[in-house]
Amino acid sequence: MxxxxxxxxxxxxxxxxxxxxxxxxxxxxxxxxxxxxxxxxxxxxxxxxxxxxxxxxxxxxxxxxxxxxxxxxxxxxxxxxxxxxxxxxxxxxxxxxxxxxxxxxxxxxxxxxxxxxxxxxxxxxxxSAYGPEPLEASVGALADRLQRKSMRSIKATLLDQTVIAGIGNIYADEALHRAGVRPTRATNKVTADERLRLAKDIKNVLTESLAQKGTSANDYIDTEGQKGGFLAFLRVYGRGGEPCRTCQRPIMKTVVAQRGTHYCAYCQK
DNA sequence: ACATATTCCTGGGGGC
DNA sequence: TGCCCCCAGGAATATG
The missing domain is CATH 3.20.190.10 (MutM-like, N-terminal)
Incomplete structure (x- = not known):
């Protein structure tokens, strides 16, 4: 998508x-x-x-x-x-x-x-209502956006376009895995260090995917009818049951914020 | 005010 | 082979 x-x-x-x-x-x-x-x-x-x-x-x-x-x-x-x-x-x-x-x-x-x-x-x-563009804002500015009192899950916060713009289901799961944060964690329980890591990893995963012209997990094609090349680099999205690329334990698949959600129970706390 | 559920839509896949 | 059911999900809207 x-x-x-x-x-x-x-x-x-x-x-x-x-x-x-x-x-x-x-x-x-x-x-x-x-x-x-x-x-x-x-x-x-x-x-x-x-x-x-x-x-x-x-x-x-x-x-x-x-x-x-x-x-x-x-x-x-x-x-x-x-x-x-x-x-x-x-x-x-x-x-x-x-x-x-x-x-x-x-x-x-x-x-x-x-x-x-x-x-x-x-x-x-x-x-006017959208949050900052993650590829333009600084790591610090993005991390600050994630600092909030909300008890909803950090995944729901990442999907909220008024917090940070442009993140969807794939890159929310990917950034959370890279940062070692479990998607179900309450936003107000994410530490300052984790917010910084998340901000960095959001920028990293979006930048890397853009370099591959995106991810074609399902229907996505570009204006030439070509698929994006980032699917092969995904660490958790769409990999339920497959081994975590970090620890080899199986990736969990569940539902968070009404969305299919993928994470490693060992690498993500 | 905030959090969660519902809604829109169609194709694909699993079960039988 | 076909039919039924569920699932995929961005974000506006409705409900709690």
Missing amino acids: PELPEVETVRRQLHDRISGKTIREVLVFKTGRETPLGEKFVQAVVGRKLKGVERRAKVLVFRFDDGAILGHLKMTGSFVFVNKKYSPTKHDRMLFVFSGDTRLIWSDVRMFGYLKVVTPDELTAAL
Whole structure:
């Protein structure tokens, strides 16, 4: 599922190919929760020129001079460049045709994702609540964000986009394993040293994954239809029952914060 | 105010 | 082979 490294990979590729281009045409195959819907969406974006593609948390920001389209892939969304001969398939939602005849398919099996047209004010409001970007903030700043009185699990805190932006289920489990902290631990019981380690390991795992163009545990593909290469480097996610890469004991699989959660009972206290 | 549960959606896999 | 059930999960919304 697309988290920060995957969304950032897609952002870079989109930015390289469509920034400065004008949206010439949009074909809508399946509407959903995008706002405005269908024809209104098309009218709101056709003819407008993209300044660039940015990212905040897991949200893609297709910038116009005045406002933007916000895009979220959620679990199964993808943007893939296609050629003129491409014919849409079952889960394709929209086709964007840009100046220069660059063609982009937005697809989403589970229909959770969205594209949303926003004004400059709405853009500011929509992005205001997110916590710091983990690849931009310092280790100290991130560690400070994790210092809170909350009794909820540290995993739930890591998944909270208003605490730190961009971490999802895969990298929450991975960072916790690297830091030696059990996902179920109450946030207010995580020590200052552990917060520092967690902050460092969040940056490390996101940086390493980004270098591999993300993790394709299930459906994720980039704009060239390619999978990310970080799956082979995962230490716990998706490895329930398999040996811990540190101590060889079996990885536990359970549910924390309503999410499948993987950890080593020996390495993570 | 905070914590937890529900909801959206579809494909894939296990059990029988 | 087919059918049923459960599971995957980001984050808004509802409930406690």
